[in-house]
Amino acid sequence: MRRATSHGRFDYRKSWHKFSRNYVSVVGLGVVLLVAFLAIFASYVTLYPSHAEFYVNFPEAREPPNWAHLFGTDQFGRDVLTRIVFGFRYSLMMAIVVLSLVVAPGVVLGLVAGYYRGGKVDMAIMRTADIFLAVPPLVLALSICSVLTPSVFNAMMAVSLMWWPWYTRLVYSIASSLRNEAFVQAAEIAGASPFHIIFREILPNCLGPILTKMTLDAGWVILIGASLSFVGLGAQPPTPDLGTMVSDGAKLLPEQWWISIFPALTIVLVILGFNLLGDGVRDMFSAETV
Amino acid sequence: MSAEEILTVKGLKKYFKTTRGIVKAVDDVSFSVMKNETVGLVGESGSGKSTVGHVVMGIYGPTAGSITFMGNDISMGVGRRPKELKKRLQIVFQDPASSLNPRRTIGQILELPLRVHHLAPEGKYAERVFEMMDLIELPREFAVRYPGEQGGGEKQAVAIGRALATRPSFIVLDEPTSALDVSIQAKIINMLMRFQKEFDLSYLFITHNLSLMRNVAQRVGIMYLGKIVEMAGTPEFFSNPLHPYTKMLLSAVPVITREEEALKPEKITSTGEIAGALNVPPGCSFHPRCPFVMDICSKVVPSQIEYKKEHYVACHLYPST
Amino acid sequence: MAEQLLEVNDLCVNYKVYEGLLRVLNGVSLSVGSKEKVGIIGESGCGKTTTMKAVMRILATNAIVPNGTIAYKGSDLLKLGRQELMRLHRTSMSMIFQDPTAALNPVFKVGEQLKDIVRYSEFTSNAPNRQEVRTKAVELLKSAALPEPERILDSYPFQLSGGMRQRICIAMSLASAKDLLIADEPGTSLDVTIEDQIMRLLKQIVEDRGLSVILISHSIGAVKGFVTKLYVMYAGTMIEEAPTDELFSNPVHPYTQNLLKAVPKLTGGGVPEGIAGRIPSYLTIGDGCRFASRCRSAKESCHVHAPPAFDIGNGHRVACFHYGDI
Numbered sequence: 001m002r003r004a005t006s007h008g009r010f011d012y013r014k015s016w017h018k019f020s021r022n023y024v025s026v027v028g029l030g031v032v033l034l035v036a037f038l039a040i041f042a043s044y045v046t047l048y049p050s051h052a053e054f055y056v057n058f059p060e061a062r063e064p065p066n067w068a069h070l071f072g073t074d075q076f077g078r079d080v081l082t083r084i085v086f087g088f089r090y091s092l093m094m095a096i097v098v099l100s101l102v103v104a105p106g107v108v109l110g111l112v113a114g115y116y117r118g119g120k121v122d123m124a125i126m127r128t129a130d131i132f133l134a135v136p137p138l139v140l141a142l143s144i145c146s147v148l149t150p151s152v153f154n155a156m157m158a159v160s161l162m163w164w165p166w167y168t169r170l171v172y173s174i175a176s177s178l179r180n181e182a183f184v185q186a187a188e189i190a191g192a193s194p195f196h197i198i199f200r201e202i203l204p205n206c207l208g209p210i211l212t213k214m215t216l217d218a219g220w221v222i223l224i225g226a227s228l229s230f231v232g233l234g235a236q237p238p239t240p241d242l243g244t245m246v247s248d249g250a251k252l253l254p255e256q257w258w259i260s261i262f263p264a265l266t267i268v269l270v271i272l273g274f275n276l277l278g279d280g281v282r283d284m285f286s287a288e289t290v
Numbered sequence: 291m292s293a294e295e296i297l298t299v300k301g302l303k304k305y306f307k308t309t310r311g312i313v314k315a316v317d318d319v320s321f322s323v324m325k326n327e328t329v330g331l332v333g334e335s336g337s338g339k340s341t342v343g344h345v346v347m348g349i350y351g352p353t354a355g356s357i358t359f360m361g362n363d364i365s366m367g368v369g370r371r372p373k374e375l376k377k378r379l380q381i382v383f384q385d386p387a388s389s390l391n392p393r394r395t396i397g398q399i400l401e402l403p404l405r406v407h408h409l410a411p412e413g414k415y416a417e418r419v420f421e422m423m424d425l426i427e428l429p430r431e432f433a434v435r436y437p438g439e440q441g442g443g444e445k446q447a448v449a450i451g452r453a454l455a456t457r458p459s460f461i462v463l464d465e466p467t468s469a470l471d472v473s474i475q476a477k478i479i480n481m482l483m484r485f486q487k488e489f490d491l492s493y494l495f496i497t498h499n500l501s502l503m504r505n506v507a508q509r510v511g512i513m514y515l516g517k518i519v520e521m522a523g524t525p526e527f528f529s530n531p532l533h534p535y536t537k538m539l540l541s542a543v544p545v546i547t548r549e550e551e552a553l554k555p556e557k558i559t560s561t562g563e564i565a566g567a568l569n570v571p572p573g574c575s576f577h578p579r580c581p582f583v584m585d586i587c588s589k590v591v592p593s594q595i596e597y598k599k600e601h602y603v604a605c606h607l608y609p610s611t
Numbered sequence: 612m613a614e615q616l617l618e619v620n621d622l623c624v625n626y627k628v629y630e631g632l633l634r635v636l637n638g639v640s641l642s643v644g645s646k647e648k649v650g651i652i653g654e655s656g657c658g659k660t661t662t663m664k665a666v667m668r669i670l671a672t673n674a675i676v677p678n679g680t681i682a683y684k685g686s687d688l689l690k691l692g693r694q695e696l697m698r699l700h701r702t703s704m705s706m707i708f709q710d711p712t713a714a715l716n717p718v719f720k721v722g723e724q725l726k727d728i729v730r731y732s733e734f735t736s737n738a739p740n741r742q743e744v745r746t747k748a749v750e751l752l753k754s755a756a757l758p759e760p761e762r763i764l765d766s767y768p769f770q771l772s773g774g775m776r777q778r779i780c781i782a783m784s785l786a787s788a789k790d791l792l793i794a795d796e797p798g799t800s801l802d803v804t805i806e807d808q809i810m811r812l813l814k815q816i817v818e819d820r821g822l823s824v825i826l827i828s829h830s831i832g833a834v835k836g837f838v839t840k841l842y843v844m845y846a847g848t849m850i851e852e853a854p855t856d857e858l859f860s861n862p863v864h865p866y867t868q869n870l871l872k873a874v875p876k877l878t879g880g881g882v883p884e885g886i887a888g889r890i891p892s893y894l895t896i897g898d899g900c901r902f903a904s905r906c907r908s909a910k911e912s913c914h915v916h917a918p919p920a921f922d923i924g925n926g927h928r929v930a931c932f933h934y935g936d937i
Binding site: 334335441442443471472473474475476477478479480483498499500501502504505506524525528538539540542543544545546547549550553554 | 654655656773802803804805806807829830831832833835836859869870871873874875876877878879880881882883884885886889890
Binding site: 181182183185186187188189190191192193196200201204205207 | 347348349368369373376377379380381383385388389390391392393394402403406407449452455456
């Protein structure tokens with residue numbers, strides 16, 4: 001009996017139609033799925049999985065791209081392509097971990113601040129968020145990381161700490177404008193508890209922007225993570241991380257260009273993929289015209 | 291207070307502090323609603339009629355004055371009202387699109403008040419929701435649909451159903467049909483009238499549509515810039531309007547039959563803009579637009595007097611004898 | 612019959628949406644003579660705005676016009692090129708929309724917005740200087756009965772009231788409307804007394820300038836005192852057409868009769884009955900009379916064929932099989 005009233009039908013086909021109306025969104029989805037697939041099955045799809053860890057083979061070092069090594073080898077003789085694919089693991093892990101840590105608290109804080117808008121709770125939450133947002137993101141991450149021991153884990157913690165306020169702000173703007181909408185007033189008059197209003201009335205209206213932002217953020221988190229690694233504050237050698245690869249290869253430019261250019265291009269492609277996917281997600285939630 | 295009075299509003303004031311000054315949205319309003327009666331509040335934008343409804347419902351707390359409902363004092367925001375009382379008072383908003391959460395299904399919307407007040411045994415909620423849908427004449431399968439997929443009339447029916455869910459005794463109808471087409475308006479009004487008889491309801495009917503008011507309310511009050519300037523029983527109000535503003539409004543109503551045209555008072559052309567509630571003119575707030583303005587009108591605020599039996603007016607043209 | 616200024620003939624408009632094809636307009640025909648005032652009444656979704664958008668060629672991108680002609684001063688508007696169309700819009704026909712707030716750009720002062728219109732419509736050949744443009748703009752505002760036009764030119768739309776914004780929109784359309792003015796529910800978002808003012812202003816302007824007008828409204832009373840010929844639309848069909856007085860004293864189509872009865876009367880008489888049923892969906896609509904599913908006197912044949920407009924004398928035409936046969 002509960003089924004009869006509780007869930008609306010979710011029209012998968014219509015959502016897909018809205019998503020795929022712009023074919024680049026599908027391209028973005030393809031890129032992201034490909035990256036995910038490669039990351040998960042890295043050991044099976046690459047030719048030289050052992051190159052992802054400590055490996056030296058100086059005779060084969062610094063080879064330009066050839067048929068045995070499509071992206072060439074780096075200064076230790078490791079296959080660049082294989083290391084890039086393994087590098088996806090760290091990039092995706094960064095995105096997943098950071099977003100998992102950040103979205104729930106950020107969203108809840110934004111909802112609460114928006115619901116109690118104008119009061120002390122609102123001020124406390126939003127001014128704290130403002131403080132975090134006032135510091136340029138990379139600077140904040142850098143300062144935290146330089147204090148702690150450089151590692152992937154610490155890089156993720158640092159990025160998480162500076163990322164949550166974006167969600168709070170996003171949700172706050174939606175929640176505080178919905179606060180005075182008639183349907184919220186109607187729920188209050190019916191006697192609904194603040195918990196119900198925040199999570200069952202206001203939150204569903206925020207889902208579209210939240211999911212869109214999460215998709216776009218995945219790309220940005222990966223970029224920030226790569227930047228941290230680039231300066232040596234993230235993943236440490238011999239971990240194959242896109243950022244470290246770029247910085248390692250930078251010293252060898254422009255002669256052995258393939259060692260840093262390919263990882264850099266890959267970063268660009270991955271972020272582009274997430275951005276295009278994010279556009280599609282936004283379209284999926286948009287209202288129909290006519 | 292007689293035993294039959296359901297709602298009594300005395301000296302109600304609601305002022306809003308804004309950056310540009312104080313907005314006197316409601317400025318000393320008094321009226322009462324009897325059991326099974328429909329009292330109408332009519333006025334243009336800025337008159338404060340919607341604000342009166344909002345304060346009665348507790349969306350805002352009053353700045354001054356008292357509201358008594360069935361003997362209980364409810365001069366406070368909805369958050370501080372006893373839960374029992376919340377069941378008895380309900381509201382239907384003007385815009386059905388914004389009064390229903392676009393991300394909740396119709397069934398969920400109707401179920402909420404039932405759940406909050408535990409009005410059905412566990413497991414029987416769906417049944418109750420279906421009963422409500424039958425009552426508002428919507429097919430049962432609409433319960434899993436979203437409001438956005440329905441037309442204005444259906445949405446408003448859902449809003450009415452939601453209001454009726456807790457079996458209230460009093461409903462504030464804030465322009466319930468202003469956003470609807472004429473034929474759908476007729477359907478909704480008929481539904482409301484039926485429910486009034488069936489469920490013993492009293493209504494505070496707020497609208498700017500005088501023709502509609504004529505056929506719906508037993509008593510009508512007309513508001514201008516926060517004050518009730520005239521109030522009377524419906525037939526008397528429409529055939530013998532006293533206040534110049536009432537006459538101005540009535541003469542501007544677009545009508546289609548000759549009989550209606552004959553009923554309208556002599557044309558009073560409205561000039562100028564409606565003053566905002568921010569800069570209320572001194573004395574009688576209507577005096578800058580009044581064709582019968584006298585010296586005293588810009589100095590003294592006219593008080594409400596019972597000029598004829600059960601016919602109240604606040605205008606210097608009708609001094610208390 | 613004298614040469615008509617605008618003649619829409621058998622216009623069909625469809626919209627392509629995800630779920631399929633919305634067959635909105637089903638062979639709509641109307642005509643507006645020179646200096647004639649014509650009204651279209653109907654409820655939301657009946658296609659009156661779509662018809663006007665087709666005339667102005669501002670239909671949405673997913674609109675398809677499979678059939679029909681729109682003759683305006685000799686040319687078929689549907690076949691006109693962009694340049695010609697723009698010239699017509701600047702010098703001959705114009706439209707006032709329902710919501711004046713949405714029609715005005717909130718981040719530009721009124722003067723900015725009027726400036727461009729004045730320049731393109733009044734000074735088509737020579738390049739005017741700023742003073743000339745400003746003078747012309749002030750003149751325009753004055754013709755729309757706006758007080759203190761200089762101050763208004765320097766104000767933003769949000770600083771003005773709804774009535775003033777609508778008058779600015781009227782002024783803007785007056786710059787280009789030398790022959791035809793289309794007013795789409797001009798008073799709907801305004802208060803009754805302000806709507807009254809606006810309608811009286813429009814009437815005076817139209818009479819002074821000898822314009823033809825198409826007035827669209829769902830407020831039947833507002834239309835009555837203004838137009839000489841009325842069209843009634845239902846679900847994308849022109850179901851009745853008559854001179855104003857004739858239509859009110861002798862409505863023949865069942866929908867028109869019900870519609871007029873459904874309007875609450877100032878003289879009382881209780882709450883009128885609505886019309887049973889609901890407007891059919893344009894997705895699944897059949898070929899028969901579009902009102903048949905709600906009509907109490909519908910016959911078998913009504914569901915199969917769509918009735919054409921039958922002439923019943925007095926300039927009165929109705930699309931109903933009770934008044935004629937194919």
